[in-house]
Amino acid sequence: MIAKRFFITMLLLFFTLPLVVLLVYSLAPVWNYPDIIPRKFSSGSYDYIFSQRNGILLSIGSSFSYAMATVIFTVIITILPAQVFARKKFRGRVLIETVVIAPALLPAMSYAMGAHYIFLRTGLSDSFIGLVLILSTVSYPYMLRALTAGFIAYGEEYTLCSKNLGAGFFTTLFQVELPLLLPSIISGGTIVFLVSFSEYFLVFLIGGGVVPSYSGYLFPFLNSSELSIASLLTLIFMIVPFLLFMMIEMFLSVYYKKRFIQI
Amino acid sequence: MKPGYKTILKLSPLAIPFIFIFMSGIVLTAFQSFGIMFFGYNYEDNLFAYKSLFTEAWFYHSFALTLFVAISSSLLSVICGVLISYNIWRLPDSLKRFGIVAKIPLILPHIAVGFIVILLFSRSGVFSSASTALGLTSGIEDFPGILYSRYGLDIILANIYKETPFVIVMVYAVLVKTDNRLIQTASMLGASPVRIFYRIILPALVPIINTAFIIIFVYNFGSFEIPYVLGSSKPGLLSMRVYDYFFMKDLSLRPVAMAILMVIFVFSMSFVYIYSRVISKIDIRDRKL
Numbered sequence: 001m002i003a004k005r006f007f008i009t010m011l012l013l014f015f016t017l018p019l020v021v022l023l024v025y026s027l028a029p030v031w032n033y034p035d036i037i038p039r040k041f042s043s044g045s046y047d048y049i050f051s052q053r054n055g056i057l058l059s060i061g062s063s064f065s066y067a068m069a070t071v072i073f074t075v076i077i078t079i080l081p082a083q084v085f086a087r088k089k090f091r092g093r094v095l096i097e098t099v100v101i102a103p104a105l106l107p108a109m110s111y112a113m114g115a116h117y118i119f120l121r122t123g124l125s126d127s128f129i130g131l132v133l134i135l136s137t138v139s140y141p142y143m144l145r146a147l148t149a150g151f152i153a154y155g156e157e158y159t160l161c162s163k164n165l166g167a168g169f170f171t172t173l174f175q176v177e178l179p180l181l182l183p184s185i186i187s188g189g190t191i192v193f194l195v196s197f198s199e200y201f202l203v204f205l206i207g208g209g210v211v212p213s214y215s216g217y218l219f220p221f222l223n224s225s226e227l228s229i230a231s232l233l234t235l236i237f238m239i240v241p242f243l244l245f246m247m248i249e250m251f252l253s254v255y256y257k258k259r260f261i262q263i
Numbered sequence: 264m265k266p267g268y269k270t271i272l273k274l275s276p277l278a279i280p281f282i283f284i285f286m287s288g289i290v291l292t293a294f295q296s297f298g299i300m301f302f303g304y305n306y307e308d309n310l311f312a313y314k315s316l317f318t319e320a321w322f323y324h325s326f327a328l329t330l331f332v333a334i335s336s337s338l339l340s341v342i343c344g345v346l347i348s349y350n351i352w353r354l355p356d357s358l359k360r361f362g363i364v365a366k367i368p369l370i371l372p373h374i375a376v377g378f379i380v381i382l383l384f385s386r387s388g389v390f391s392s393a394s395t396a397l398g399l400t401s402g403i404e405d406f407p408g409i410l411y412s413r414y415g416l417d418i419i420l421a422n423i424y425k426e427t428p429f430v431i432v433m434v435y436a437v438l439v440k441t442d443n444r445l446i447q448t449a450s451m452l453g454a455s456p457v458r459i460f461y462r463i464i465l466p467a468l469v470p471i472i473n474t475a476f477i478i479i480f481v482y483n484f485g486s487f488e489i490p491y492v493l494g495s496s497k498p499g500l501l502s503m504r505v506y507d508y509f510f511m512k513d514l515s516l517r518p519v520a521m522a523i524l525m526v527i528f529v530f531s532m533s534f535v536y537i538y539s540r541v542i543s544k545i546d547i548r549d550r551k552l
Contacts, residue, residue, distance in 0.1 A: 004354060007350050007354075008358060011362070012361065015368070017383075018383065018424070033395070034392045035392060036393060078277070081274045084270055089264065090264050090270060093266075100281055103284075106531050106532060107527050107531055109485055113292055113520070113524060114287070114288040114292030114524075133284060137284040194369070198372030201487045215374060219492075237372055
């Protein structure tokens with residue numbers, strides 16, 4: 001039991017210490033060596049952030065929009081391929097399934113910088129659409145894997161039943177398959193959202209500073225001497241996905257309750 | 264069976280990211296590394312970028328450092344991840360909920376993790392203050408220079424913090440499916456926890472460990488954000504030199520950046536291919552025994 005207590009303590013320390021340090025730094029404008037506890041606390045960085053709220057909210061809103069757009073776009077482009085990978089047997093399936101996850105596995109920098117030239121030539125660089133395209137390329141394999149697993153999990157019978165009852169392709173897709181796939185969409189979407197929301201380099205390369213982003217807003221502070229403001233901004237960075245996941249949890253519990261009662 | 268036209272039609276949306284961006288992107292990177300299709304520039308020697316790379320000492324240093332950082336961060340992340348998830352899994356159900364804290368770094372962006380390492384490990388940082396208070400070091404100079412070190416220690420620390428949770432999530436999913444009766448039987452027959460770990464748990468985890476290692480290693484090998492925040496000293500990682508040649512130097516030198524990217528890409532792809540071939544061979548041999 002002592003060993004277990006020790007393990008839990010170490011676990012909590014290891015993973016929450018950074019957050020505690022960020023919180024203390026956000027409250028202490030001057031925290032110098034060798035003080036273990038800052039000599040002076042102040043709400044200076046909070047005041048500063050509040051005065052800059054318009055710019056911060058704009059960049060968070062923009063990051064949230066392109067991350068969400070990426071989630072939706074990856075669902076659109078992977079749902080039919082996922083169904084094929086889960087249901088159809090054909091020559092070369094395993095090979096195709098393996099090869100198409102390459103963009104998530106191999107270093108994004110290596111193809112994004114080449115793609116940057118294509119985007120420049122086609123006018124997609126420095127644009128919202130271009131940014132969503134490059135973020136989708138990096139993250140669609142996660143959605144594809146999640147949806148393939150989802151299609152495998154519930155079997156083909158539901159789709160067949162729906163078709164037997166005379167539902168067309170789109171009715172089946174929207175009324176039967178998408179609701180059944182909701183858990184997979186959420187688990188895949190969580191990863192796609194996090195990857196897109198926290199990405200810095202690709203946003204900087206393809207967005208070119210024209211598309212506002214929170215990572216781009218935060219970055220200059222990280223390399224400055226304003227440790228207190230940087231710490232607070234970093235904490236805010238975590239709050240957005242955290243709130244989003246809480247909302248999804250709540251939505252799901254309500255959604256399933258409703259459906260359960262209907263049945 | 265050959266795929267029908269309907270199957271191909273249903274697969275076609277993947278062409279947007281896979282062919283139009285990923286494949287064309289890498290082909291463009293390759294062309295530009297040879298100085299072709301490059302803003303109308305004409306290079307007399309199409310191999311000049313590669314020649315200038317392979318004759319420079321910094322390139323070999325940078326490559327070795329990148330390899331060292333990638334291998335050590337991936338190995339340590341996998342080891343930490345396996346040990347932590349095994350210990351969370353062994354906790355009684357009432358205490359398992361504490362395991363959730365291990366997911367915190369998953370929602371922290373890479374640039375934030377780099378910043379946290381600066382706060383904690385710089386010579387005037389939190390750990391330095393703590394070690395002075397404990398009497399371990401007597402001043403700022405006494406504290407080991409983890410930041411800006413020649414061996415990329417700061418980058419390794421940041422990588423481990425960011426990637427251990429990833430390993431924990433992957434390994435835990437396998438542990439949950441492990442048959443508890445195996446472990447009960449072993450412990451009834453007198454096997455110690457350590458022995459159980461080595462003889463039952465670890466063999467069951469080998470496939471997922473290999474997968475996690477491949478993913479993390481390749482990521483670390485080409486990663487940009489953490490080393491960029493930490494601002495390593497020269498020659499630094501390969502990705503830092505790419506940035507240098509792409510943004511900081513004369514436009515006519517950009518093919519050098521593209522050539523470094525090709526080295527990163529080809530190396531990563533060969534690593535994935537060779538590693539997965541080797542493990543599948545070992546797998547077949549084990550089954551024969």
